[in-house]
Amino acid sequence: MATNAAAAVSRGAVLGRAGGGLARGIAVGYLSLIVLVPLAALVWSSRSQGLHTFWQEVTKPEASSALKLTVVVSLLVAAFNALTGTAIAWVLVRDSFPGKGIVNAVIDLPFALPTVVAGLVLLELYGPSSPFGVDVAFQRTGLVLALLFVTLPFVVRSVQPVLLELDREMEEAAESLGAGRLAVFRRIVFPNLLPAILSGVALAFARAVGEFGSVVLISGNIPFKTEVSSVYIAGQIESGNPAGAAAVSVLLLLISLAVLLAIGAFRHWRTRHDR
Amino acid sequence: MTAKYALRFGALGYLALLLLLPVGLVFYRTFEHGFHPAWAAVTNPEAQHALWLTLIIAAIAVPANTLFGVVLAIALVRHRFPGRGLVNAIVDLPLALSPVVVGLSLYLLYGTGGWLGGLAGHGIKILFALPGMTLATIFVSLPFVVREVVPVLREIGTDQEQAAETLGAAPFTTFWRITLPAIRWAVGYGVVLTTARAIGEFGAVSIVSGRIEGKTETLPLYVQSQFEGFNTTGAFAACVVLALIALATVLVMRIFRPKEEAA
Amino acid sequence: MRRISLSLFPLLILAAAVVVGASAATASTTLSLVAYSTPKDAYAKIIPAFQATSAGKNVSFNQSYGASGDQARAVAAGLSADIVALSLEPDVSTLVKKGIVPSNWNQNRYHGMVTDSVVVFEVRDGNPKKIHTWADLTRSGVQVITPNPFTSGGARWNVMAAYGAERAQGKTDSQAIAYLKKLFKNVSVLPKSAREATQVFASGKGDVLLTYENEAIYANRKGVHTEYVLPKQTILVENPVALTKSGLKHPEAKAFLNYLWSSKAQKILGDTGYRPVVKSVAASPKYHFKQPKSLFTINSKALGLRGWRSVQYRFFDHSAGIMVRVIGH
Numbered sequence: 001m002a003t004n005a006a007a008a009v010s011r012g013a014v015l016g017r018a019g020g021g022l023a024r025g026i027a028v029g030y031l032s033l034i035v036l037v038p039l040a041a042l043v044w045s046s047r048s049q050g051l052h053t054f055w056q057e058v059t060k061p062e063a064s065s066a067l068k069l070t071v072v073v074s075l076l077v078a079a080f081n082a083l084t085g086t087a088i089a090w091v092l093v094r095d096s097f098p099g100k101g102i103v104n105a106v107i108d109l110p111f112a113l114p115t116v117v118a119g120l121v122l123l124e125l126y127g128p129s130s131p132f133g134v135d136v137a138f139q140r141t142g143l144v145l146a147l148l149f150v151t152l153p154f155v156v157r158s159v160q161p162v163l164l165e166l167d168r169e170m171e172e173a174a175e176s177l178g179a180g181r182l183a184v185f186r187r188i189v190f191p192n193l194l195p196a197i198l199s200g201v202a203l204a205f206a207r208a209v210g211e212f213g214s215v216v217l218i219s220g221n222i223p224f225k226t227e228v229s230s231v232y233i234a235g236q237i238e239s240g241n242p243a244g245a246a247a248v249s250v251l252l253l254l255i256s257l258a259v260l261l262a263i264g265a266f267r268h269w270r271t272r273h274d275r
Numbered sequence: 276m277t278a279k280y281a282l283r284f285g286a287l288g289y290l291a292l293l294l295l296l297p298v299g300l301v302f303y304r305t306f307e308h309g310f311h312p313a314w315a316a317v318t319n320p321e322a323q324h325a326l327w328l329t330l331i332i333a334a335i336a337v338p339a340n341t342l343f344g345v346v347l348a349i350a351l352v353r354h355r356f357p358g359r360g361l362v363n364a365i366v367d368l369p370l371a372l373s374p375v376v377v378g379l380s381l382y383l384l385y386g387t388g389g390w391l392g393g394l395a396g397h398g399i400k401i402l403f404a405l406p407g408m409t410l411a412t413i414f415v416s417l418p419f420v421v422r423e424v425v426p427v428l429r430e431i432g433t434d435q436e437q438a439a440e441t442l443g444a445a446p447f448t449t450f451w452r453i454t455l456p457a458i459r460w461a462v463g464y465g466v467v468l469t470t471a472r473a474i475g476e477f478g479a480v481s482i483v484s485g486r487i488e489g490k491t492e493t494l495p496l497y498v499q500s501q502f503e504g505f506n507t508t509g510a511f512a513a514c515v516v517l518a519l520i521a522l523a524t525v526l527v528m529r530i531f532r533p534k535e536e537a538a
Numbered sequence: 539m540r541r542i543s544l545s546l547f548p549l550l551i552l553a554a555a556v557v558v559g560a561s562a563a564t565a566s567t568t569l570s571l572v573a574y575s576t577p578k579d580a581y582a583k584i585i586p587a588f589q590a591t592s593a594g595k596n597v598s599f600n601q602s603y604g605a606s607g608d609q610a611r612a613v614a615a616g617l618s619a620d621i622v623a624l625s626l627e628p629d630v631s632t633l634v635k636k637g638i639v640p641s642n643w644n645q646n647r648y649h650g651m652v653t654d655s656v657v658v659f660e661v662r663d664g665n666p667k668k669i670h671t672w673a674d675l676t677r678s679g680v681q682v683i684t685p686n687p688f689t690s691g692g693a694r695w696n697v698m699a700a701y702g703a704e705r706a707q708g709k710t711d712s713q714a715i716a717y718l719k720k721l722f723k724n725v726s727v728l729p730k731s732a733r734e735a736t737q738v739f740a741s742g743k744g745d746v747l748l749t750y751e752n753e754a755i756y757a758n759r760k761g762v763h764t765e766y767v768l769p770k771q772t773i774l775v776e777n778p779v780a781l782t783k784s785g786l787k788h789p790e791a792k793a794f795l796n797y798l799w800s801s802k803a804q805k806i807l808g809d810t811g812y813r814p815v816v817k818s819v820a821a822s823p824k825y826h827f828k829q830p831k832s833l834f835t836i837n838s839k840a841l842g843l844r845g846w847r848s849v850q851y852r853f854f855d856h857s858a859g860i861m862v863r864v865i866g867h
Contacts, residue, residue, distance in 0.1 A: 038410075039368075041380055042376070044383075060857075084286070095282075095283050108471075110294065111468075112474075112528075114477050114494075121301050124300055126297075129741055223686070229373070242379065253376065400616075400618075504578065505740070
């Protein structure tokens with residue numbers, strides 16, 4: 001009996017490994033077909049006319065201006081989200097008011113709404129035909145507005161679960177010992193939230209850097225003023241310069257990966273003495 | 276005390292200006308001229324086909340990404356294999372890529388002169404047809420199921436699975452009876468996120484679609500073409516349909532993640 | 539159970555899609571028309587009219603509309619097309635170079651051009667800023683909208699109209715280029731396509747839009763509160779239409795192409811704001827548009843316009859073109 005069970009286990013283990021191996025192989029094959037091979041084609045195309053041309057394409061004034069604008073605006077938007085996202089998460093977790101459930105549900109809307117709809121909608125409300133007489137279309141403000149819209153959920157959803165799990169005892173203890181609310185937040189709550197905030201910031205940054213559908217309608221796509229990299233890349237495709245588009249795409253990807261790694265490293269460093 | 280109200284007012288005000296007002300305006304503009312023109316705008320054949328196409332693409336992309344997402348998650352958490360870290364990074368890559376870049380890479384791969392450009396010559400149309408648009412949609416909505424399932428798999432540990440194995444359960448039975456039920460909420464949430472992303476995709480699909488009316492125009496692309504043709508009622512009516520789908524998705528998300536609200 | 543049926547589901551959907559797709563293509567011929575955005579409404583009427591003729595019976599159409607350059611690029615990348623109707627000749631030339639359109643596409647009576655138009659100034663109702671001449675466009679405080687010449691064919695017509703207008707007033711080549719620099723200082727938004735530019739202008743931005751006459755007429759028809767000014771000097775815009783090599787295989791495609799020059803089709807195009815190319819239709823009072831005093835073409839050598847190929851390189855090359863300096867800061 002015991003030997004039969006043992007044999008069954010080892011048979012099962014071998015089958016498990018073989019079956020698991022096959023499933024894993026198919027899954028990795030899927031990943032390659034869907035993601036890796038197209039990206040490889042992209043990288044290949046970007047160097048297809050030589051590294052010299054690659055360099056030329058990415059250092060063109062319009063391209064580098066778009067890259068600079070994209071990275072700077074995305075960082076600003078992500079940082080702003082760190083503030084507003086945390087505040088909104090705080091209000092949703094610690095506060096209570098009628099309709100909170102609806103507000104909580106609606107936070108995810110920018111994620112579920114197609115970007116072109118978001119762009120159209122923002123253009124209507126804050127562009128030339130605005131019922132409020134506010135016109136920020138075709139300027140950097142319009143660009144920032146679109147990016148704030150699409151990155152809204154990330155920090156909020158990242159911080160909420162952590163805030164929920166947070167043990168209030170420490171805060172209450174500190175307060176009873178005379179610490180002010182701000183000090184309590186700064187010394188006790190914030191360090192616990194920081195990893196989650198940084199995760200949300202990373203997601204918001206990644207989204208902002210690549211955003212296209214909403215930005216293309218409201219920003220005006222003015223070279224050197226409001227043209228972001230995704231729009232520049234689309235323009236290069238349209239002017240019949242796919243190699244140039246690929247070159248800038250590869251550089252954009254490398255820059256966003258670098259920033260994401262930096263955020264991850266910062267987070268790792270700040271939380272290294274936890275647990 | 277006032278700090279609490281200031282924070283509440285500030286946060287809600289920000290949300291109202293950025294989120295609720297714009298979405299409310301879409302509904303208003305759509306029905307500005309009455310219900311009938313808006314209804315006509317979304318029941319014409321082009322719009323209906325666009326909605327149908329959007330749903331079909333999602334119906335292919337979501338199950339595919341769910342199936343492979345669960346398998347990938349298990350592989351990443353339960354098995355050690357060379358290149359595991361790389362696979363992990365690649366899964367997250369679609370989140371950092373601009374949709375335009377995704378569209379461009381598919382265009383370079385499957386277009387005339389690309390590595391797989393020859394397929395078109397054999398009658399297998401990828402670009403400017405359903406397969407290309409589906410591949411683009413699968414690409415951009417790939418990470419969600421994996422990302423949701425991985426932390427849960429880590430958390431629940433292997434105790435139960437190992438116990439099942441020592442009792443003689445076949446690996447598939449273990450998966451079916453033990454692992455899957457444990458991760459079903461995570462899978463459900465991942466499926467909803469994937470669906471939302473798949474339906475809402477615009478940038479990548481717009482590069483690979485060819486915009487053939489009644490054939491390769493998804494509903495987001497239809498919004499754009501209506502807007503471009505000055506048919507604002509048509510554009511906004513299609514926006515309303517997409518907004519309603521988004522709202523439904525968002526509500527379903529609450530079902531799978533009710534824990535975000537305070538007890 | 540759930541997992542298995544979930545993975546069968548996409549297969550079922552694919553099967554359904556294939557069946558539906560196959561049944562749509564019955565024994566009739568299906569032609570693919572790939573066109574730029576503006577004539578969409580016109581083709582919506584021309585196609586049924588063609589299908590009512592004996593040559594067009596049992597012919598169904600796949601239609602795709604988008605920005606001219608976008609569409610040319612898509613066809614070059616494999617988008618099926620039997621007939622291409624684009625906004626300017628260079629877009630067709632790209633397809634000739636890729637071997638998709640035969641090089642003799644424009645050897646017919648109308649040199650392959652199906653419609654004419656002119657570059658005009660679209661202004662707000664009542665022309666509050668009193669914009670009438672090319673010089674007015676460079677006045678301080680006047681905001682000009684034109685698409686980006688590197689991504690939009692329409693923008694290239696605008697630039698060459700501006701350049702040619704200066705030359706037609708007796709300016710030299712360098713003076714005309716200096717004018718372009720002054721003009722683009724007043725350009726506040728550079729949308730990616732002609733249609734997008736119309737959109738931006740319609741939404742209230744800018745004082746004057748440089749655009750095709752037919753595009754201005756289209757906007758008016760759709761309720762936009764603008765009017766247009768025909769400048770004294772402007773360029774003749776000619777829009778090409780061509781059969782692709784795959785289109786040549788279908789006699790119905792050739793029939794459709796020829797139909798576009800029939801008086802019925804030309805009248806439909808005239809109704810949507812184009813200037814008909816067929817003289818008999820153009821002469822009739824309904825389709826008789828006002829003629830500018832000085833109308834030149836892209837081939838007006840005396841004004842330094844030596845055809846699209848040389849203009850394309852000289853003005854619009856990505857690195858060496860004149861417009862790179864004009865637009866860049």
